[in-house]
Amino acid sequence: xxxxxxxxxxxxxxxxxxxxxxxxxxxxxxxxxxxxxxxxxxxxxxxxxxxxxxxxxxxxxxxxxxxxxxxxxxxxxxxxxxxxxxxxxxxxxxxxxxxxxxxxxxxxxxxxxxxxxxxx
Amino acid sequence: xxxxxxxxxxxxxxxxxxxxxxxxxxxxxxxxxxxxxxxxxxxxxxxxxxxxxxxxxxxxxxxxxxxxxxxxxxxxxxxxxxxxxxxxxxxxxxxxxxxxxxxxxxxxxxxxxxxxxxxxxxxxxxxxxxxxxxxxxxxxxxxxxxxxxxxxxxxxxxxxxxxxxxxxx
Numbered sequence: 001x002x003x004x005x006x007x008x009x010x011x012x013x014x015x016x017x018x019x020x021x022x023x024x025x026x027x028x029x030x031x032x033x034x035x036x037x038x039x040x041x042x043x044x045x046x047x048x049x050x051x052x053x054x055x056x057x058x059x060x061x062x063x064x065x066x067x068x069x070x071x072x073x074x075x076x077x078x079x080x081x082x083x084x085x086x087x088x089x090x091x092x093x094x095x096x097x098x099x100x101x102x103x104x105x106x107x108x109x110x111x112x113x114x115x116x117x118x119x120x
Numbered sequence: 121x122x123x124x125x126x127x128x129x130x131x132x133x134x135x136x137x138x139x140x141x142x143x144x145x146x147x148x149x150x151x152x153x154x155x156x157x158x159x160x161x162x163x164x165x166x167x168x169x170x171x172x173x174x175x176x177x178x179x180x181x182x183x184x185x186x187x188x189x190x191x192x193x194x195x196x197x198x199x200x201x202x203x204x205x206x207x208x209x210x211x212x213x214x215x216x217x218x219x220x221x222x223x224x225x226x227x228x229x230x231x232x233x234x235x236x237x238x239x240x241x242x243x244x245x246x247x248x249x250x251x252x253x254x255x256x257x258x259x260x261x262x263x264x265x266x267x268x269x270x271x272x273x274x275x276x277x278x279x280x281x282x283x284x285x286x287x288x289x
Binding site for chain 1: 124125204205207208209210212215216219242244245246247248249250252253255256257259260
């Protein structure tokens with residue numbers, strides 16, 4: 001869809017986002033908002049403040065026990081995942097989707113709560 | 121768990137246990153061949169340059185160590201592994217340098233006909249890393265994930281094929 005402006009054509013374009021379900025240690029010291037903060041700090045350290053702001057990393061409620069959801073712009077997904085795996089405490093990206101609704105559906109199918117009892 | 125992470129196979133450190141049930145998606149990592157290796161796929165892993173010999177399949181490298189010594193000892197087809205677990209604890213500057221070293225070890229492997237392997241180094245479920253996350257690291261350091269997965273599959277296939285040939289003869 002295009003909007004015609006006096007100074008030319010402006011694309012009515014919304015940048016794509018990706019939502020990542022992240023498994024964290026429920027018995028660990030950190031709560032999801034603290035883990036999110038740690039990921040953002042690592043992102044800034046590795047790729048810079050400007051890129052971090054552009055990536056728009058946002059925390060969402062997952063509705064599952066040891067799973068948190070973070071959204072970021074698709075363009076910065078690789079940077080985000082690198083920051084995630086180089087963050088202490090250790091975190092695991094278990095699912096990824098373009099919408100929150102689909103991601104929550106995927107996570108509910110995984111039965112993540114059973115993982116700790118079934119390591120293989 | 122391997123399905124959840126999008127991985128066809130995972131390496132599990134062998135604790136000499138014989139109570140494990142053989143599974144297709146598990147490769148045992150061991151420092152020498154134990155009887156359990158008769159039932160599982162396995163790789164002989166070493167992290168000590170002095171113990172590196174013809175039987176070693178995989179050498180766990182510290183990305184910051186000098187490559188001169190390794191260059192003298194490596195043979196064609198040896199897997200050179202970098203563990204991500206140690207990089208989590210690094211400070212910002214060193215973490216950035218670690219990413220640079222990953223690329224330099226990949227180039228070292230290419231020029232010495234070795235197999236570059238990136239591993240999680242996980243000791244618990246929470247430390248495991250998904251296939252998509254591995255691909256992000258590869259993309260960021262400038263390695264094609266498609267080529268990486270292809271090469272590692274061929275290398276694993278060649279390792280298991282060589283063992284079957286040995287058993288038959």
